[in-house]
Amino acid sequence: MESLRDRAVIVGIGQTDFSKNSGRSELALAAECVKAAIQDAGLSPRDIDGMTTFTLDSTDEIEVARSLGIGDLTFYSRIPHGGGAAIGIVHQAAMAVATGSAQYVVGYRALNGRSGQRYSQGVSGDIVTSDLIHWGWYMPFGLLTPASWVAMFTQRYMHETECKSTDLAQVSLSTRKHAVNNPNAFFYRRELTLEQHQSSRMIADPLRLYDCCQETDGGCAFVVTTPERARDMAQPGAVIRGIAQASADDQESMTSFYRPNIAVLPEMDLVAKQVYAQSGLGPGDIEAAVIYDAFSSIVLWQLESFGLCEPGEAKEFIKNGALELGGRLPTNTHGGQLSEAYIHGINGVNEGVRLIRGTSCNQPEKNDCVLVTAGVGIPTSGMILGKLA
Amino acid sequence: MHLDSETARRNQAFEVGIREYVGMKEGPPFACPDLVNEPMIRHWCEVMGDSNPAYLDADVARKTVHGGIVAPPTMLQTWDMRGYPMRDPALIQNKQRELHALFDRAGYTGVVATDTEQEFIRYLRPGDQITSETTIESISEEKATGLGIGYFIVTRTVFTDQNGDEVGWLTFRVLKFKPSQPPAAVATDGGAPKAPSRIKSPRGHDNAWWWEGIDAGLLLIQKCRDCGALRHPPGPMCGACQSSRWETTESSGEGTVYSYTVLHHPPIPGYDFPCPVVLIDLQEGTRLVANIAACKPEEIHIGMKVECRIEDAGEGMKLPFFYPAR
Incomplete structure (x- = not known):
């Protein structure tokens, strides 16, 4: 069967500094991280002929191309639904190089997420199109922020699985342990205790402050090409063994409240099914993971979606440091979006590549097979990375 | 935001003025008034409720890795505290006080300490002579905070011993802010300001009828006229049979x-x-x-x-x- 298995390789990664106030434009951040990714790959801007990003990114790909002198583009695209696009744009790049639509594709995401528009401040009446009608079912009642939407799912999940806030805390604590060793992380050298988690202020019951990711200014980018080209390049390649997008039955953007059961993630189940079928791999093969962590609870659901544990059993799986370096599944070794930075999952793509290269700040011994996922509660995406043979 | 040129000029002068302080030493190195000593250690431990014998009991302390009494590391900052004169601006003058006065004159009269970070390099022992030196490390951009608009100022204090070796440091962040005005105080000649209200749903072809039902006191549910499926939130087409014909039913x-x-x-x-x-x-x-x-x-x-x-x-x-x- 024709598939994307082993047809595309991530050969370069780049990022800006992460901060709470970058002091520069989102275009500047995008140009910097794209430049860094191209340099990391040992390429020059003129080699790039494809670009892809999020619909939410404020910077047009052609503006980034002009800034860097990239020149001609034969492929460009955008993926909607916020963090759900994180691996979706890798998927775009992979399809473009596998079909010959482009040779070297850059994916990027750059935002002033703290000093500019802050997602935590919620949606408002200013938005346009059919989106506005959609939010109209929630805005009058105060359900305006990502935390408020995810809290509704989390409450039901905790009701059905008897998962406790102290279980959610295990996710926050493990990512923080990793961030303590990562100089690029906001929480570098700043540890978190269970007591601090439990006494942090309630944001949207049952989500407390440390169940929520950060807001960050910064940008991340990566370069994708074919395995044939990748073999002669500057960095060891991270080959894409399986990659997929998915939107599932009765999907809404962040508010899929109307399904018979909302304590599961049908769209991520569908991503898992595809990437396992494509790669010929299974849950037992996954050695490390970068699991999208805009909120602590969503990590638990994804572990279940990818069959890393039985449905409803994630709270048991994550006990005893399973997500930490040395545990069953070292996860979010950069600190994740809870503790490194919130770059809409693209900092996670870059960490996935570092894990394969063996250059993570918290490098596990086994790194042949790394799972990387995208945002949850929205149409989403995921992939499995491996070492280029 | 529109600024008249005079306001813009004044704001710019303030910005330039405060930035000149970044990187400045608060003043010359300050030799702490007392050597590290057991009575102050004992008083501090008593106040903090710390009964660790390594700080208090010479016999026990001698048998520890320290070989004698040491000061609690978190006591570091107390050695250079100036006592009551700290409360009187006339008695202590330095660059940080000058900077705060600049903020006060521009209306940023509020001050609140937000956080501190510290690193302790070695334990202090009775007899150590500590010297501190403070630098104004950074001033943030203007921020909107719950207390009001303001700037975060970070100072870094480095502590050294009688040999000139660094024994620890701390950074201290304060917010200098314009205290928020209560809403009534900002009312203009139009009278009391209007309180914000809930965000209303926009109304379009696919949802206006539902909100009009609510206006009329009815909780309605959309119902497919062909297959009878109920759906909410409503939409133009039935996901079960693709019919565009629909009616409504009132919910109990x-x-x-x-x-x-x-x-x-x-x-x-x-x-x-x-x-x-x-x-x-x-x-x-x-x-x-x-x-x-x-x-x-x-x-x-x-x-x-x-x-x-x-x-x-x-x-x-x-x-x-x-x-x-x-």
Whole structure:
């Protein structure tokens, strides 16, 4: 069967500094991280002929191309639904190089997420199109922020699985342990205790402050090409063994409240099914993971979606440091979006590549097979990375 | 925001003025008035409730890795504290005080300490002579905070011993801010300012009829005219049979809580916080987001029976509210 298995390789990664106030434009951040990714790959801007990003990114790909002198583009695209696009744009790049639509594709995401528009401040009446009608079912009642939407799912999940806030805390604590060793992380050298988690202020019951990711200014980018080209390049390649997008039955953007059961993630189940079928791999093969962590609870659901544990059993799986370096599944070794930075999952793509290269700040011994996922509660995406043979 | 040229010029002069302080030493190195000593260690431990014998009991301390009494590391900052003169600006003058005065004159009269970071390089022992030197490390951009608009100022103090070796450091962050005006005080000649209200749903082809039902006191559910499937939120086409023909049926308003959240932060103007939001399974089989009323947040639970009343939510906007079933 024709598939994307082993047809595309991530050969370069780049990022800006992460901060709470970058002091520069989102275009500047995008140009910097794209430049860094191209340099990391040992390429020059003129080699790039494809670009892809999020619909939410404020910077047009052609503006980034002009800034860097990239020149001609034969492929460009955008993926909607916020963090759900994180691996979706890798998927775009992979399809473009596998079909010959482009040779070297850059994916990027750059935002002033703290000093500019802050997602935590919620949606408002200013938005346009059919989106506005959609939010109209929630805005009058105060359900305006990502935390408020995810809290509704989390409450039901905790009701059905008897998962406790102290279980959610295990996710926050493990990512923080990793961030303590990562100089690029906001929480570098700043540890978190269970007591601090439990006494942090309630944001949207049952989500407390440390169940929520950060807001960050910064940008991340990566370069994708074919395995044939990748073999002669500057960095060891991270080959894409399986990659997929998915939107599932009765999907809404962040508010899929109307399904018979909302304590599961049908769209991520569908991503898992595809990437396992494509790669010929299974849950037992996954050695490390970068699991999208805009909120602590969503990590638990994804572990279940990818069959890393039985449905409803994630709270048991994550006990005893399973997500930490040395545990069953070292996860979010950069600190994740809870503790490194919130770059809409693209900092996670870059960490996935570092894990394969063996250059993570918290490098596990086994790194042949790394799972990387995208945002949850929205149409989403995921992939499995491996070492280029 | 429109600024007249005079205001813009003054703001720019202030910005330039405060930035000149970044990187400056607060003053010359300060030799702490007392050597590290046991009485002060004992007093500090007593106040802090720390009974660690390594700090207090010479016999026990001698047998520890320290070989004698040491000072608690977190006591570092106390050695250079100046006592009561700290409260009197006339008695201590330095660059940090000068900088704060600049902020005061520009209206940033509030000050609050926000956080500190410290590193302790070695334990201090009785007899150590500590010297501190403080640098104004950074001033943030102007920030909007809950207390008001302001700037975060970070100072870094480095502590050295009698040999000139660094024994620890601390950074200290304060917010200098313009205290927020209560809303009434900013009222212009138009009278009292208008309180913000809940955000209304926009109305279009696919949803206006539902909100008009609410306006008329009816909780409606969309029903496919061909297959009879009920759907909410409503839309132009039936997902089950692709028919575009539909009608409405009135809900009994009876339901159960399927899930819920209580919103605490950020408080959004126009809504009462903490704000409970419920996801209701209506008896007819569709689900609906709304607020719950007459129920304390801690009393809300999944499976709770509720009933709908359509009520005025201010500014003539009607909304469905769910009450605990009688």
